[in-house]
Amino acid sequence: MRGNDFAFRKKKRDVIRIEGLEVFAHHGVFPEETKLGQRFFVNVVLYTDTREAGKKDDMALSTDYGRVCMEIHAFLTSHTYKLLEGAAEYLAEHLLCRFPFIEELELEIRKPSAPVPLPFASVSVTVTRGWKRAVIACGSNMGDKENYIREASRKIEEDEKCRLISSSDLIVAKPYGGVEQDDFINGAFLIETLYEPEELLAFLNRLEAEAGRERIIHWGPRTLDLDIIFYEDDVIRTDKLTVPHADMHNRSFVLLPLVQIAPQWVHPVYRKTAAELLGMLQEP
Numbered sequence: 001m002r003g004n005d006f007a008f009r010k011k012k013r014d015v016i017r018i019e020g021l022e023v024f025a026h027h028g029v030f031p032e033e034t035k036l037g038q039r040f041f042v043n044v045v046l047y048t049d050t051r052e053a054g055k056k057d058d059m060a061l062s063t064d065y066g067r068v069c070m071e072i073h074a075f076l077t078s079h080t081y082k083l084l085e086g087a088a089e090y091l092a093e094h095l096l097c098r099f100p101f102i103e104e105l106e107l108e109i110r111k112p113s114a115p116v117p118l119p120f121a122s123v124s125v126t127v128t129r130g131w132k133r134a135v136i137a138c139g140s141n142m143g144d145k146e147n148y149i150r151e152a153s154r155k156i157e158e159d160e161k162c163r164l165i166s167s168s169d170l171i172v173a174k175p176y177g178g179v180e181q182d183d184f185i186n187g188a189f190l191i192e193t194l195y196e197p198e199e200l201l202a203f204l205n206r207l208e209a210e211a212g213r214e215r216i217i218h219w220g221p222r223t224l225d226l227d228i229i230f231y232e233d234d235v236i237r238t239d240k241l242t243v244p245h246a247d248m249h250n251r252s253f254v255l256l257p258l259v260q261i262a263p264q265w266v267h268p269v270y271r272k273t274a275a276e277l278l279g280m281l282q283e284p
Contacts, residue, residue: 013047014047014048014049014050014051015045015046015047015048016045016046016048016050016062016063016065016068017043017044017045017046018042018043018044018046018065018068018069018072019043020041020042020043021041021042021043021044021069021072021073022039022040022041023039023040023041023042023072023073023076023077024037024038024039024040024077025037025038025040025076025077025080026077026080027040027076027080027081027082027083027084027087027111028082028114028115029082029083030115033115034080038111038113039112039113040076040109040110040111041109041110041112041122042072042076042107042108042109042110043107043108043110044068044072044095044105044106044107044108045105045106045107046063046065046068046095046099046102046105047102047103047104047105047106047130048062048063048101048102048103049101049103050062061101062101063099063101063102067099068095068099071094071095071098071099072091072095075090075091075094076091076109083125084109084111084123084124084125085125085127087109087125088107088108088109088125088126088127089127089129091107091109092105092107092127092129093129093161093194095107096129096130096131096194097160097161097194102130103130103131104128104129104130104131105128105129105130106126106127106128107126107127107128107129108124108125108126109124109125110122110123110124111123111124129194131163131192131193131194132192132193132194132195132231132232133190133191133192133230133231133232134190134191134192134193134200134228134229134230134231134232135188135189135190135191135228135229135230135258135261135262135265136156136188136189136191136204136226136227136228136229137186137187137188137225137226137227137229137245137248137254137257137258138152138153138186138187138188138189138224138225138226139173139184139185139186139187139222139224139225139253140184140185140222140223140224140225141175141182141183141184141185141221141222142182142221142222142223143223145184145185146170146185148211148223148224149170149185149187149224151211152207152211152224152226153167153189155207155210156189156191156207159203161193161194161195161203162191162192162193162194162195162203163191163192163193164189164190164191165190165191165192166189166190166261167187167188167189167190167261168187168188168189168256168257168258168260168261169187169257169260170185170186170187170257171185171186171187171253171256171257172184172185173185173186173252173253182221184253186253186254186256186257187257188229188254188257188258188260188261188262189261190261190262197228197231197234197236197241197243198238198240198241200228200231201228201240201241204226204227204228205226207224207226208222208223208224208225208226211223211224212224227245228241228243228245229243229244229245229248229254229258230243230244230262230265230267230268231243233266233268234268235268235269244267244268244269248277249267249270249277249280249281250281252278252281255274255277255278255281256278258274258278259274259275259278262274263275
């Protein structure tokens, strides 16, 4: 795993650019488009870090743009989408999952023969997608507590839309919220993900359900608890999700693991680092 400073590095803006890749494929709303096919042109900008590959002149440390071209061609010719938006969305995700050095990409799919009954050069859809950083707090106070957390870690790492960067040590903590129950063990994961925040929440809720969690008593005992503490620098307030986690700055069992894996992550509301928040916390 990479070091804890990963979460705070400035993203690299080195670029590998592919322009005008021609693919004959079968995408479109109308039956004749999917049956007969037509030409598409793909432009893609890959944001990455080329310094080490350049210094060592080593292809193994870079993204092979020849392979990228072949992956684009294979993907677009083996799938069929009604919309350019669909083709662009899933192709972008495919490339990000297949090429580990790509941090972000800008992908354009151009359709010069679109069924438009007027003179035009082409229509196109462009999407920008990339890996996002997040911190997940984990906890358990039922059954084989450590195993529930180990299994959650394994499932996060195995999901192609997540990369587990680092995990904190597990700590023992008293229950929070006044419900009488066993002590918890708590920790935190630093991840990269292609999931948007509510998609990530749904993924974590699915892992909780697979661990047998039942939501019966608020702040009650649970086999597995997974909370999004931070997602990039986003501030999210919806009916389903609050990020940063609303009460994290008052919880030592959140801050202690967080400081271990991401001490300099700045809370986007309080503008304090995780380490500073822990230092300010007044224990009863």
